[in-house]
Structures are given as structure tokens and as C-alpha cells.
Amino acid sequence: MAEPLKVALAGLGTVGGGVIRLLDANRALIERRAGRPIEIVAVSARDRNKDRGVDITRFQWVDDMTALAEIEGVDAVVELIGGSDGPALTLARKTLGAGKAFITANKAMIAHHGLSLAQVADAQDIPLKFEAAVAGGIPVIKGIREGAAANEITRVYGILNGTCNYILTTMEKDGRDFTEVLGEAQALGYAESDPSFDIDGVDAAHKLSILASLSFGSALTFDGVATTGIRNVIAADISEAQALGFRVRLVGLAEEGEAGLFQRVHPCLVPMSHPLAHVTGSLNAVVAEGNFVGRLFFQGAGAGDGPTASAVVADLIDVARNEYGPAFAMPVESLAHPERADSGERTGRYFLRLTVEDRAGVLAEIATAMRDAGVSIESFIQRGVKEDGGALIVLVTHACPERCVTDALKRMQGSSSLTGSPMLMHILDL
Amino acid sequence: MAEPLKVALAGLGTVGGGVIRLLDANRALIERRAGRPIEIVAVSARDRNKDRGVDITRFQWVDDMTALAEIEGVDAVVELIGGSDGPALTLARKTLGAGKAFITANKAMIAHHGLSLAQVADAQDIPLKFEAAVAGGIPVIKGIREGAAANEITRVYGILNGTCNYILTTMEKDGRDFTEVLGEAQALGYAESDPSFDIDGVDAAHKLSILASLSFGSALTFDGVATTGIRNVIAADISEAQALGFRVRLVGLAEEGEAGLFQRVHPCLVPMSHPLAHVTGSLNAVVAEGNFVGRLFFQGAGAGDGPTASAVVADLIDVARNEYGPAFAMPVESLAHPERADSGERTGRYFLRLTVEDRAGVLAEIATAMRDAGVSIESFIQRGVKEDGGALIVLVTHACPERCVTDALKRMQGSSSLTGSPMLMHILDL
Incomplete structure (x- = not known):
């Protein structure tokens, strides 16, 4: 049996706990699929003593998260701290600097710093992977980066935020107004106490900018995403849209053509005959349209500990199998720099x-x-x-x-x- | 720039022509994504002089298809001849025997001989890839082999034959009977003049057996698939099912659990709230249910020159990138041999x-x-x-x-x- 892939894990929240549980539950199967065991050897989080429902005493504990990069014998660091800068970014830079694989679910950091991190990773041919950063458990980064790689993709779009989709589809089902449904979603834990990141479309915009870069082979430009959230959608918008044959969804859409690169997150009317109209609750879905493959549609759970852990561990399996390449599907210097299209x-x-x-x-x-x-x-x-x-x-x-x-x-x-x-x-x- | 990946292509029918057109149309993009050019250098087909709408005079012509395996300097052979045995199988064996990558869209051959071919490929660590063999352009082999690799998959199922789905959804839309719609589909070229392979479920069964092996990490057993086609579905079945809240689809379903491995292709009633109920026309769709990721849903074009060529070239890009591993996600000797579940x-x-x-x-x-x-x-x-x-x-x-x-x-x-x-x-x- 080959040497195990030794992993250090930063962040022991819901997703971090999920990764530990997954690696425990599916250990034997993963070893068969990866060709070698995947073993967590060290962990770090803000609070060592919090009860997480998983035994972490078997792992080396490190107080300073960013020190995980330097542990001898660690092959890969998984970052589940969050935040576009701060310790997450420091850890990313240190890990890649140390020549180790870096896996993250952090869409904000990839949207803001993905290119500069990828340059470091590419230069040394080490894995930088972020399947969990877009659409949770759906393997859509892989689907676009590899599955649709033969195509010129003209349009990529989807439902990229489960909280917004839960709110919109609950409004649709119950005929209730935004504020009421948001309050209920917060009480149920489906929405954050400060929900602006989700409902103002910022989270979807992070994900869209990553998808656009992979789809078009263009440099990621998060500040090129025009973003409007769902705060101003009222119950009557949804019922009138429905009477006209549409459903209301928060859609992130990126398009590349002669006019340049266009990226927008916006509430949209989706025709009932379009698959996105049937994406309900907290599900996510992504559509990629290629010049040979036509329309590909991917749907699944966009968040939650299980689905996100599934994506994180899929990345680890790729690393263990040595099946990886440039983070953005091609070296950063090969990425194009299209003009920003005039939305007018x-x-x-x-x-x-x-x-x-x-x-x-x-x-x-x-x-x-x-x-x-x-x-x-x-x-x-x-x-x-x-x-x-x-x-x-x-x-x-x-x-x-x-x-x-x-x-x-x-x-x-x-x-x-x-x-x-x-x-x-x-x-x-x- | 790295050396090109040199490809020999056997079979110049619809899909073969599509592969040539795709590599022409998206040449520059593919070179950026693959890290090197992908070049067809030799071709073979039954008839050299047939007009295929693409210029093949620029490629070396080989009369004996199976001789493509032996051309000096060829790195990969693409087989688009079809047939579970005969020249396709001979070419596969010769290609792998010569230590070259083998890519095929041939579901029948993989269903019958995939394991023995994979053993040869695994032993030498050379690529054997067949993304186009299941669900055409949908990257579902990759989605399951890699994207869902962290999961124990409990159930995999889907709409795996576009001809049947076209017939069933046309019957549904127009209230017409099977024979009439089949005749029309044949006239339009959506169904073969001998349609039994499609409408009796054999084609779907080939694909299902491949999906089951990848999903469960079990040895492929095509003769374990219980198969019933759609010949006996009448218009009244569809209208009565609809009145009860269901749509009729030909579903291939495989399940693994304590009772063993269960594989069946059968017309099914699908609840309207299930995503498969909204798969219309000649589209294909696959659902994989994992113990952490939950339900993943993939949809797209299941046939046609463009989508199939997209899948074939995606495999070539993986080979060019050197991102590949065992054909069945793990070495053949690691695959399990579950009992066949008693359907009763x-x-x-x-x-x-x-x-x-x-x-x-x-x-x-x-x-x-x-x-x-x-x-x-x-x-x-x-x-x-x-x-x-x-x-x-x-x-x-x-x-x-x-x-x-x-x-x-x-x-x-x-x-x-x-x-x-x-x-x-x-x-x-x-």
C-alpha cells in the first residue's frame, strides 16, 4: 500500500466536523478509490475545547492556524476558516510557499486572491483546489474545468445561493413576503443572523466569478460582477411572474462574446420550461452552455456539512491520486483578459x-x-x-x-x- | 510548448466527424486547456471515399482499422466503430498492448469487456477512458468517478436512452401510441431502422452496468441487469399515470445494499416532483445518491455528434494533461463482487x-x-x-x-x- 496522504485541517466548524466524519465513515472506500489512505494528522481552530461531536484528541493540535503549513510530513492543508483575507489567506500563502497542496471551500478568498495563489501553485506544480467553494457538493468546478473542457463555453449561469433560493421558493409556495420568510429562515438556521452576504448576492457573485474564469479561460474579476440581491422582491412579483409562466430565482449569469465579458447576479424570471425553474428549496444548480456539448445542467445540495465535506474530500482524493493540474484549468499567464461588456x-x-x-x-x-x-x-x-x-x-x-x-x-x-x-x-x- | 498529443481515430461516422470538427473549431482553446496541442495524425474507416463534410486528406489513411494501434508516434487511439466485439475489441487490445492510451464511446464493448481491458491498462498505468459511452455529452463518468468519489453511493439511476425518452415524452405530449411515434422517430432519424437495441432497453442496460461499477466500486456485471423496454407502454398508461401525478420514463436503476447489487432497466412511474419527471425529448439525466453529498443530478444531451465528441475530446484533454487513473476508479482487483440482490x-x-x-x-x-x-x-x-x-x-x-x-x-x-x-x-x- 502506498504512503497515506497526510492532511492538516484548519477550521473545525460545521464543515470541518463533516470532513472528519466523512473520512471516518468512508475510510475503507476512500482508500480503495484514492489508492492510499487519507489521514488527518493535525487540526487547528479558534477554540480547542468546544464540543464538536467528533473526537479530535487523536490529532495533533496547533494553536496558530497558520502554523499548520509548517508541520513536518503534512502533504496537504485544508482551509475551512473562511474570510477573504486574514488567517485563511496567510495559511494559503504559507502552505503553497512550503510546496504543499492547498484545498479550500473559501469562495471569498478565491474570488479575491485566487489568481495570485494559483500563480504560486502553478509555478511549483502543486495542487490548489476549491471544488467546495462553488455550489457545495455539486462537482461543477470539475464538470466545467474537465468535463466540458473541449467546449468554448458561451454562457454559464445558475442558482448559486441556497439561502436565497429557499427564501424565494418559500415565498412562492406560501405567498408570503420577503421579511417574514427571512425571519423564519433565520430562526430555522437556514439564514445567518446577518444575512446580507447571502441576500444581497455577494456570495453568489463570488461563486459566479470563479465559474466565469473557469468557463471562459479568462482572468477572474470579482469586481466585474454587477450584483443585486433579493431584498426588494415582493410576494406580488412572484405571483404575477407565475401568472405569466415564470418563476423568480436569484440567477448568477456570465457570458462571453464579442461584446466582452458580462457577469451579473440578479433576480430573474425563469421560464417554467427551463430546468432552473424546478430548482426548489436550498438546492443549487449550474448550467453551462458549450458550442459542442449544448446545455449541461448540474444540480445538488449547495451547502451543509455533508455536501461541502464531500467536495473537500473529492479534492483530497484527486490530490492523493495525483490527478490535478492548474487551478484555473490553464496556467494563470494563459488566461485571457476580456473587456467588460457594456450591459446597456x-x-x-x-x-x-x-x-x-x-x-x-x-x-x-x-x-x-x-x-x-x-x-x-x-x-x-x-x-x-x-x-x-x-x-x-x-x-x-x-x-x-x-x-x-x-x-x-x-x-x-x-x-x-x-x-x-x-x-x-x-x-x-x- | 510541450509536444502535441498525437491521436489516431478509428471510425468516421457522425461522431468521428464531430471529433474532427471539434478539434478544428476549438483548437486554440483546447491547446491552452490541455497544455499542449491535440492532433489527429491518422484515421481509418470502412469507406475511404465517403463524403463526410470534413477534410480527411490531411491525415494518414490506414485501411486496416486495427493497425492504428501500431503507428509510430501515436500516443492515443480513439475508437468510434461500435460493436461489443470484432474490430473495436481487437483495436482496444492492440492499443493497450502497445502501451498507448485508448478512448472509446463504445458502451457495448465496455459493458462486455471493460474489466479485462482495464486490467491491461491498470497494469501498465495507461489511460482507458470512456466518458462518451454513458449519457453522451454529460460528464457523468467523471462526476461519479471523481466528483462523488468521497461518498458511499447507495443508488444510481437515470434516463440513459434518448430515443426512448423522445418516444415516451412525445407520446405524453400528443397522446399518441407507441408504434406511431416510433415510426415517426425513425422517419426523423431519431430512432434506428432496427430500433430494438434502444427500445428494448439494451443500450440503457450497457450504460447502467458501467455506472453501477463506478458508483459502487463493484465489478461490472452486464448480465446482472434485468431489462424491459418500452414496447408495451400504451398511451393510456401515460395518461393514467399523469392523472395520478406521475410521468412514465425508461429508468435504469442500480442499488447496492445489504441485499446485494440490484440492476434494472424498466419503464417507471416518476413522481412529478422528481427532477427526472422534467427530462424531456432526447435528453439524458443521471442521479447519484451519496451518503454525504445527498442527491446529485446531471442532465444534458445523451447523443449526437457534438455532445459525444465533447466527451471524447474531454477524455483526450485528461490524457494530454496526464490527469487520469484506473478506468474503474480503482484497480480491477480492488473491485468488490457483491451478490446479486433478489428482486422479489x-x-x-x-x-x-x-x-x-x-x-x-x-x-x-x-x-x-x-x-x-x-x-x-x-x-x-x-x-x-x-x-x-x-x-x-x-x-x-x-x-x-x-x-x-x-x-x-x-x-x-x-x-x-x-x-x-x-x-x-x-x-x-x-
């Missing part, structure tokens, strides 16, 4: 919801703004709202450049007819 | 359709047979059939061991009340 020139259909005063002339005002901006209307619904005597207007445009819709909104801005902020959502092409 | 002991719900004479006593006869066999009935529908004055009876059982349902059918066998063969379908658990 993108053509699509749009869903617009307005809350207005219910009086003569309002409809004309909206219709005029649309006409003057060159936006043609496909569907139009007006409903009286009993509670405040106002009205809800929902309209779907024909396909037009995005700048026209933005222009129409500008023309309506400040109008005394509007009683609240308009809600604009993109309609996902089939 | 499997517990599940069943859908049974009977065509009967519309006269007194028939219902009592059926109900008695069910009772005596210990089968309890959940739903029961009887409809008069105008054309022949007979009646259609559809019933759904409560969960019971399969042997009870088989026993009930035996009790009814030969009854003068039955006007046709009963149709039994399994209901897929959620």
Missing part, C-alpha cells in the same frame, strides 16, 4: 413592477415613458391594491437593449405617480 | 394496468388475486373502452415486496377475463 447593449426581455397611485393619467405617463425610451410592451397587468388604494402595475417588455429600459425608468424617476421604487427583473432566455 | 424482496409501490372484459365478476377476480397475494391497493381506476367494449383497469399498490405483485399476476394468468398482457411498472421513490 445587452438585448433581452424585462419584467417591471411599479406601484402607483390609482388616478387618471398614470397609465398614460408610464406608456409615454416607455414609448419615448423605445421600449415596446408585450404584456401589461394593472391590479388595484385594496390596502392603500394604490395600484400595482406589472409589465413585460419585448426584447430590447437594456439601456432603453434603464432610460424608461429614468424618465419615470421622481414622478409623483410612483408610490415606491420600481422593481426591474431580467427574463432568462430559454 | 425489494419493497416498493407498483402501477398495474390490465385490459379486461367488461362483465360481472372481473373486478372481484382481480381484487381476490391481489388480496390472496398480500397486495394492498392504494388507487384503483376502471374505465370503459368504447372501441372494443372492454375495460381498462389501472391500479397503484401500497408498498409491498415485489414477489407479492408477481404472485398476484401469476394468480391472474390465463384468466379469461384478461384481454391482453398486464403492464407492470415500478414507481420511483422520491
Whole structure:
């Protein structure tokens, strides 16, 4: 039997505990698949004495997390601390600097520092792996990096945040409003006490920027992701969308073409016949569209200790098997640097919801703004709202450049007819 | 720049042409991803002069396909001839014997001879790869072999034949009968002129046996797959199933547990809330259920030149990157040899359709047979059939061991009340 792969583990939260449990439960099978045992030899976390439901006394304890990189005989360091900078980044740099494999679930760190870390890893041909950083247990990094590698990928998109999808699909099922469902999700532990990272789309944006880089062979640019979360989605948006044949999902979408690289996280209307419309609860899903393979669809659990541990250990098995290569599928210096596409020139259909005063002339005002901006209307619904005597207007445009819709909104801005902020959502092409 | 990977290609049908077109179209991108160029240097096919829409004069032509293995300087041979034995198998043996990488889309050959080929490949540590053999363009071999490698997989199943799924979903959409839709599919080129390989489930069974081996770490046993095709599915089965909240799909399912290894291809009732219910047309989809990752779902094009070429070239890129390992995820001698599970002991719900004479006593006869066999009935529908004055009876059982349902059918066998063969379908658990 070959030598074991010796692993040091930083971070013993939910996922860290999951990794230990997984390696215990599936030990024999993993040894057969990896060709050698995978053994945790040292661990580190903030609090040594917290009860984690797993026995950690059998591992060497290290107080300073970043010192794990320097333990003699360790082949690979797994980082499950989180945070884009701080100890996680220090540990990453030290580990790669010491010529050891580095595996992480840390999407924020990869989104911000992935390229500079990959340069260090590539230069020495050592593994830098982050399957767990995107879509939890779904092997989508591998699916794109390797499975779809023969394709020019034109579009990659998906449901990348389970908390948002849980909230949106619960709103859909129960007809309830955002704030109420968020509160319930927090009480159940499905959403953080400070939920902004999830519901404002930042977490999805981190993941999207990683997928985009792998899909297009372009340098990762997190600050190129235009991000809008789901705070302003109301129950009526979802029910009106449903009446029109759509479901509302927070979609991260990246596209590369002649116009450049486009990356956006935004609540979208998804046609019922699209597989993303059937992704419910906290599931994640990713679609990659390739010029030969067509549309690939991956779905599974996007978070949780078991699924995330599954992805982390899959990376360890790749390392143990010696089946790995450049972190971003090609050396960093081979990555392209496309222009950022002008979103104003993108053509699509749009869903617009307005809350207005219910009086003569309002409809004309909206219709005029649309006409003057060159936006043609496909569907139009007006409903009286009993509670405040106002009205809800929902309209779907024909396909037009995005700048026209933005222009129409500008023309309506400040109008005394509007009683609240308009809600604009993109309609996902089939 | 590293040396190119030099490839010889056997078989220039639809997929072979697709591989040549793909390598032409995505040449630069593939070179960046693979770290070196991938170049076809020699080809062989039955007819040298057939117009294939691609220029093959730039490649060395070899009359004897099996001689491709011996060309000096060739690193990898791609086999797209088909057939479980004959020249495909000879070429495989010669290629591996010559210490060269072998890539194939040939599910029949892998199902019948995959283990013996893998032994040769493993012994010399040379790549034997067959991503295109299962589910066309979907990287599901990789998804299971590597992406889900940390898991004990308990169940793997899916829609593995696009022709059957096209026929079933067209019957569903149009309310038409099997024979009519098959004829149309043949006219459109979606089904072969001799369709038995597809519609009798053999093709799906080949693929299932490969998935089962990879999922469970067990030796591939194609003759262990119990196979029933879709010939006997009638329009009424589909409409009655739909009324009960199900869709009919040809599902290949393998399960491993204490009872042993179970493998079956069979038309199934799939609950509407299961992702497989939304797989329409000629798409394929695979579900793998792991003890940590939960349910992974992969969907995409299961056939066609583009998707299949995508999978073949993904394998070539892995070979070029030197990222490969044992064909069946572990050396053949590490594979387990589980007992074959007794299907009679499997517990599940069943859908049974009977065509009967519309006269007194028939219902009592059926109900008695069910009772005596210990089968309890959940739903029961009887409809008069105008054309022949007979009646259609559809019933759904409560969960019971399969042997009870088989026993009930035996009790009814030969009854003068039955006007046709009963149709039994399994209901897929959620």
C-alpha cells in the first residue's frame, strides 16, 4: 500500500466536523478509490475545547492556524476558516510557499486572491483546489474545468445561493413576503443572523466569478460582477411572474462574446420550461452552455456539512491520486483578459413592477415613458391594491437593449405617480 | 510548448466527424486547456471515399482499422466503430498492448469487456477512458468517478436512452401510441431502422452496468441487469399515470445494499416532483445518491455528434494533461463482487394496468388475486373502452415486496377475463 496522504485541517466548524466524519465513515472506500489512505494528522481552530461531536484528541493540535503549513510530513492543508483575507489567506500563502497542496471551500478568498495563489501553485506544480467553494457538493468546478473542457463555453449561469433560493421558493409556495420568510429562515438556521452576504448576492457573485474564469479561460474579476440581491422582491412579483409562466430565482449569469465579458447576479424570471425553474428549496444548480456539448445542467445540495465535506474530500482524493493540474484549468499567464461588456447593449426581455397611485393619467405617463425610451410592451397587468388604494402595475417588455429600459425608468424617476421604487427583473432566455 | 498529443481515430461516422470538427473549431482553446496541442495524425474507416463534410486528406489513411494501434508516434487511439466485439475489441487490445492510451464511446464493448481491458491498462498505468459511452455529452463518468468519489453511493439511476425518452415524452405530449411515434422517430432519424437495441432497453442496460461499477466500486456485471423496454407502454398508461401525478420514463436503476447489487432497466412511474419527471425529448439525466453529498443530478444531451465528441475530446484533454487513473476508479482487483440482490424482496409501490372484459365478476377476480397475494391497493381506476367494449383497469399498490405483485399476476394468468398482457411498472421513490 502506498504512503497515506497526510492532511492538516484548519477550521473545525460545521464543515470541518463533516470532513472528519466523512473520512471516518468512508475510510475503507476512500482508500480503495484514492489508492492510499487519507489521514488527518493535525487540526487547528479558534477554540480547542468546544464540543464538536467528533473526537479530535487523536490529532495533533496547533494553536496558530497558520502554523499548520509548517508541520513536518503534512502533504496537504485544508482551509475551512473562511474570510477573504486574514488567517485563511496567510495559511494559503504559507502552505503553497512550503510546496504543499492547498484545498479550500473559501469562495471569498478565491474570488479575491485566487489568481495570485494559483500563480504560486502553478509555478511549483502543486495542487490548489476549491471544488467546495462553488455550489457545495455539486462537482461543477470539475464538470466545467474537465468535463466540458473541449467546449468554448458561451454562457454559464445558475442558482448559486441556497439561502436565497429557499427564501424565494418559500415565498412562492406560501405567498408570503420577503421579511417574514427571512425571519423564519433565520430562526430555522437556514439564514445567518446577518444575512446580507447571502441576500444581497455577494456570495453568489463570488461563486459566479470563479465559474466565469473557469468557463471562459479568462482572468477572474470579482469586481466585474454587477450584483443585486433579493431584498426588494415582493410576494406580488412572484405571483404575477407565475401568472405569466415564470418563476423568480436569484440567477448568477456570465457570458462571453464579442461584446466582452458580462457577469451579473440578479433576480430573474425563469421560464417554467427551463430546468432552473424546478430548482426548489436550498438546492443549487449550474448550467453551462458549450458550442459542442449544448446545455449541461448540474444540480445538488449547495451547502451543509455533508455536501461541502464531500467536495473537500473529492479534492483530497484527486490530490492523493495525483490527478490535478492548474487551478484555473490553464496556467494563470494563459488566461485571457476580456473587456467588460457594456450591459446597456445587452438585448433581452424585462419584467417591471411599479406601484402607483390609482388616478387618471398614470397609465398614460408610464406608456409615454416607455414609448419615448423605445421600449415596446408585450404584456401589461394593472391590479388595484385594496390596502392603500394604490395600484400595482406589472409589465413585460419585448426584447430590447437594456439601456432603453434603464432610460424608461429614468424618465419615470421622481414622478409623483410612483408610490415606491420600481422593481426591474431580467427574463432568462430559454 | 510541450509536444502535441498525437491521436489516431478509428471510425468516421457522425461522431468521428464531430471529433474532427471539434478539434478544428476549438483548437486554440483546447491547446491552452490541455497544455499542449491535440492532433489527429491518422484515421481509418470502412469507406475511404465517403463524403463526410470534413477534410480527411490531411491525415494518414490506414485501411486496416486495427493497425492504428501500431503507428509510430501515436500516443492515443480513439475508437468510434461500435460493436461489443470484432474490430473495436481487437483495436482496444492492440492499443493497450502497445502501451498507448485508448478512448472509446463504445458502451457495448465496455459493458462486455471493460474489466479485462482495464486490467491491461491498470497494469501498465495507461489511460482507458470512456466518458462518451454513458449519457453522451454529460460528464457523468467523471462526476461519479471523481466528483462523488468521497461518498458511499447507495443508488444510481437515470434516463440513459434518448430515443426512448423522445418516444415516451412525445407520446405524453400528443397522446399518441407507441408504434406511431416510433415510426415517426425513425422517419426523423431519431430512432434506428432496427430500433430494438434502444427500445428494448439494451443500450440503457450497457450504460447502467458501467455506472453501477463506478458508483459502487463493484465489478461490472452486464448480465446482472434485468431489462424491459418500452414496447408495451400504451398511451393510456401515460395518461393514467399523469392523472395520478406521475410521468412514465425508461429508468435504469442500480442499488447496492445489504441485499446485494440490484440492476434494472424498466419503464417507471416518476413522481412529478422528481427532477427526472422534467427530462424531456432526447435528453439524458443521471442521479447519484451519496451518503454525504445527498442527491446529485446531471442532465444534458445523451447523443449526437457534438455532445459525444465533447466527451471524447474531454477524455483526450485528461490524457494530454496526464490527469487520469484506473478506468474503474480503482484497480480491477480492488473491485468488490457483491451478490446479486433478489428482486422479489425489494419493497416498493407498483402501477398495474390490465385490459379486461367488461362483465360481472372481473373486478372481484382481480381484487381476490391481489388480496390472496398480500397486495394492498392504494388507487384503483376502471374505465370503459368504447372501441372494443372492454375495460381498462389501472391500479397503484401500497408498498409491498415485489414477489407479492408477481404472485398476484401469476394468480391472474390465463384468466379469461384478461384481454391482453398486464403492464407492470415500478414507481420511483422520491
